[in-house]
Every structure is written in structure tokens, then in C-alpha cells.
Amino acid sequence: MRSTKAFVRAGVVLVLGLGLGLAGASSSQAGGAKPSITKEAFGSVGGKAVDRYTLTNGKFRVRILTYGGILQTVETPDKHGKLANITLGFPTLAGYVDSGNSPYFGALIGRYGNRIAKGQFTLDGVKYQLNINNDPNSLHGGNVGFDKRVWSATPITGKDSVGLKLTYVSPNGEENYPGTLTTTVTYTVTSKAGIRIDYHATTDKATILNLTNHAYWNLGGEGTGTIDDHKLQLKASKYTPVDSTLIPTGAIDRVAGTPMDFTRPTAIGARNRSNFQQIVFGRGYDHNWVLDRHGNGLELAARLSDADSGRTLDIYTTEPGIQFYGGNFLDGTLYGTSGKSYRQGDGLALETQHFPDSPNHANFPSTVLRPGQVFRSTTIYQFGEG
Template sequence: MTSLLVPDKAGKLGDIVLGFDNVSGYQSPEYQKSGPYFGALIGRYGNRIAKGQFTLEGKTYTLAKNNGPNHLHGGLKGFDKVIWQAEPGSSAAGQTLKLTYQSKDGEEGYPGNLTVTVVYTLTQDDALQIDYSATTDKATPVNLTNHSYFNLSAGQRPDVLAHQVTLPADRYTVVDADLIPTGELRAVKGTAFDFTTAHAIGERIAQVPGGYDHNWVLNAATEGQHPAATVYEPTSGRTMQVSTTEPGVQFYTGNFLDGSLTGKGGRVYGKHAGFCLETQHFPDSPNQPKFPSTTLQPGQTLRSTTTYQFGVRK
């Protein structure tokens, strides 16, 4: 996702996602080194897998360690770095783009030939809906997400610290120093992780070493779509409501952006220039039997939907 134009309270369109003016930006050495995954479709497994390995049905699989001692976002050549078949179209809901990819058995160390279809729909009622589906011929872990960085001020503010965020989650997954879950689901109440009521991103971020980069356990994680986040940007009046079929959401505040990348319109992307809301199953689920399973079996079809609904407060 390279651009997303949304009107502010005055009706003026603005581009609310971080990225580059042309494809060369996504291929530059600076971008490859920094690796922020701007706008990317993430797989085969979004987020981290501890020590780059997991055991499934009695067999241990080894993956690339591309994030310190751990595996991140599908490996050295994850779904963000492959060529997808693209097919524009339309549906009753709105204009669509259908992306299809076949991930071969053994690709990046994962088992099974995995066929993935992702449909982006720009709906008539100002929402972006992303529908994921996948099938496999061998049991394999799958965790698909979108890694867009949002700044609802559309570049009017250099960071997102004034954005007000609500996350309908009473618990989050506690992580160790390498951002791997310990297995504990801790209550957010009385902590800087409590976004059950709206708080500015910058209000308590100093209390979180390194900034927010954690998975929240969504309260209403039942069948069908349920609320995952609400964001309001006071300057522009823009709002974004996120709903999903997934049990969790990774709220990330652009902590690793360091000013080394110059994006659209010559804007330098410094720390906290954008935030991500990556709807997902929990990090390291293949190694955490108490977490909701990410294993897809032959004969099953993975289906997942996330919707970003846009509006304004005047």
C-alpha cells in the first residue's frame, strides 16, 4: 500500500500512509538496511518466531534469524519481497485489487505449498477492507497481516505522538528483551498499556522502554469482525476505526525509524513518524501452545478480514 487519500474535516484530501513517491525508494540500499516494511503484505508468518525454529507434528523446522536471534515477518525473502499476481476488478462493495501468490514447500524454511489470495477493497463508504485466504498441502503456520504506517495528519505533523488511540483490550502479551512473548497475558489496567479509553500515543510512551511494539489481546475476539482500534488525529479531525477477525493487534509506534529515510514529498521519516496496527495471531504462536493456533492443515481454508474505516470529527 503506497498511498491512501482520505479527506480531513475541511474535506481536503491527504495521504495518510508512509512510503515513497516511486518504486525505487522501496528498492534503495537505505530502505533494505532499515527494513521498515512500509505498506507491506506480511507472511508467511507476521511478527516473530523465537530462535528461528518451531516443531510441528514431530518435525523441527529451521527458519532464518533475521531479527537478532529470532525470525521476523517471514524471513529474508518474506511475502513483502516476492512478486504477486495482481488483478484489478470491482465488487458490490467497491473497487478491488486481487493479489495471488504460491509459496513453495520449503520456501524460507516453511513446510507445504501454500496458495494465498489477498483482496483489497476500497469500499463505497470510505473503508479499506483486506480479505486474506490461504490453503496448503502440508500443515504449516500462517499469520498474515498488513504493515502500513499511518499518520492521520497527512504529513502536517512530523510524528504521531498527538494521535489519540483506543484499543479494546484488557490484556497484552508480555515480551522479553528480544520482543518474544513470555506466555503471560498481563492486565493493562493501571499501566501505560491501558488504551481501553483514549490516550495520546506520546502521553505515556516514555514509560515503555523502546516505545510501543506489543501485541494486545482483543476483548471481543469471537467469530466475525470485532473492534481492534480507534484512532483520532486532532489537527485534521481524521478518524480511523479498525475491525478484524483476528484475536490480536500489534500496536507499533515507529520506534526504529531514525531519519535515514526520505519519503513522499521529501519528508524525512524520523522516530514515531507513523504507527502500525497489525491485526494478527499472537507472536511466536508456533512455540506457545496456550496461544490461539496458527497451524493451517490440508483441507482447511484460512480466512481473515481486517477493515480500516475512515471518517472525521469536526
């Protein structure tokens, strides 16, 4: 078990390949430009203005909303150099605000990513009751998590990079979490075809947190259909099994001999309809894998590939776990940036994280943050083309 000290010294770097230029353009056509960042109005929520920032590095482009810190689009080239948006999302702000049962497309998640059993935890002898928004549990921060907040934004420009610094101050008692939590997330697009996301958080009272990003990926292109043919490899020989409400039982089981084994590249659709109890509970994959870590630094956690497009995604992280969610609850009622509906398995999320329900399992790595400590975490999403 990693100590709290190690946890708060960890931090999240997200490196993504990002597309620049108009959709359908080639990466060579998009090349030659210097990194840049632009801003445009994108509506308002509750009287607060929402902006959309476009960050480019000459080859790739990413669009980020101040609402939820959302990665709205991520454009990358395929093996022929053709650009396409490979992350699921909505074309307008209304899609994110009014979608009902939120899929959390591209959003920053907090205070606590993933589930907490019955919304309850005890910290320093005090029992806290969170809002229940995924009956009977609390999910992704409650009714109005970080994904539904408007973040303040500051553009950052450097010689070879551009970035966007997002800040949100969550007051004591918000969603019934203790402590005033100040969170800063910085997205940086570098000259090396990457986006870096740095997470930083401090509190004035002991609290719990588990920050992540909830982007859904389809390496064939958003709106192109199922990701069943994508091959996934997870550097994890163990996972945390769940009960029928998707709460960890507290056990840490080996994946060997089960459909949970992704230690070798495996097509997602090969076993996601099996009658294995864990697959039945999740309607597919919706589980936390325990990464085979060798230290506290960045280590490869996952590799995703799509043979048709040639695109690849490598994920490196300092986090102890990764949640693989196969888009099991997408039901065709949501229409994305391409104007096409999203159905079950049309995208997958790979969320680097601490474990679900950690406050209620002493054998899981701690997610407690105390005054004077600093939360940092690092994750890299690195895209390539075949």
C-alpha cells in the same frame, strides 16, 4: 484458546477511507466519479515487472503495488475536506527494494507476521529452523518474505466497486517454511468510501501462517511529523509481555495500572518514554494486545483520532490480537513520498493478527494450517473526518 478450526475459518477484510483527486483537492471536488481502477508500470525487480494500480470510488484514492502488495498511498479528507496521504511509504520502487533494514511500509506480511523465537518451531514432531533476520529471531517471514515478492494481479470491476486480486504461491521450503502455500489477497474499494482486503490461503502440507498488513498511519498527513498527539483506544484489557528480544514470555498480563492501558482514549506520547520495563524493551510501544472478544465475528479493536485534522480510524477485526508499533526504529534516514524524512514516532502500525511466536506457546491461539483447511480473516479499517 481458539481452536485451529476457528482460526482457519476466520479471514482479513480491511476497510479504509481512501482519497481521490489530486493532493490538496477537497473531497467535494473529487466527488461524483464512479469507482474505477487504472494500471501503470512501476519498474521491475529481478526481471519481474512491477505495476501500480490506482483504485478510486469518487471520493478517495488508494495506490497499490504488485511488489509486496504494498499500500503505497491512501488519501483521505480532513475536517475541512482537504485531501492528504496518511500512510507512510516511498515515491519509487527503489525505496522499497533498496531501503536496507526494511520498515515494511504498507506491505502484506507472511508467511508469519511478527516474530518467532530464534526462528524455531516444531510441527507434528518435526523441528524447523527459519532464517534469522531480526537477531536472534525471525521477523515477518524471514529474509525474503511476502513483502518482497511480486504478486500476480487481476483487476475486478463491479457495479458499485472496484478491486484488485493479488495471488502469490509460496513453494514448499521457501524461507524454510513447510508446504506449498497459495495466498490470495483482494483489495476492494466500495461506493461506501471503503477498501476491503480479503485474505485467503490454502496449503498442501501442514504449516504455520500469520498474515497481516503493515501500513503505518499518520492521520495528520504523511511527513507532517510525530503522532504523539494522536489518541489511541484499544479494546483490550490484556497484552502479551515480551523479553528483551521482543519475544512473548508466554504470560498474558492485565494492562490496568500500567502504561499499556489504552482502554480509554490516550495520547500516544503520554507514556511512550516511561521507564516501564516493557516500554524500555521496545524503545516505546511494540507489543501485541489481546483483544476482549465476545465471539468470532467482526468486533471493534481500536480507535485512533487526530484532533488537528479531525481524521479518525476505527479498526474492526475477527483476529484475536493487534500489534501496536509506534515507529520506534525510524531513525531519519528514510525519506517518504512527501520528500521528508521519517523519524521516531512519525507513524504507527496497528496490525491485526494472531499472537507473535504462537507456535512456541500452547496457550496462544493456534496458527497451524493443514491441507483441506482454508485460512480466512477479516479486518476493517474505517476512516472518518471530524
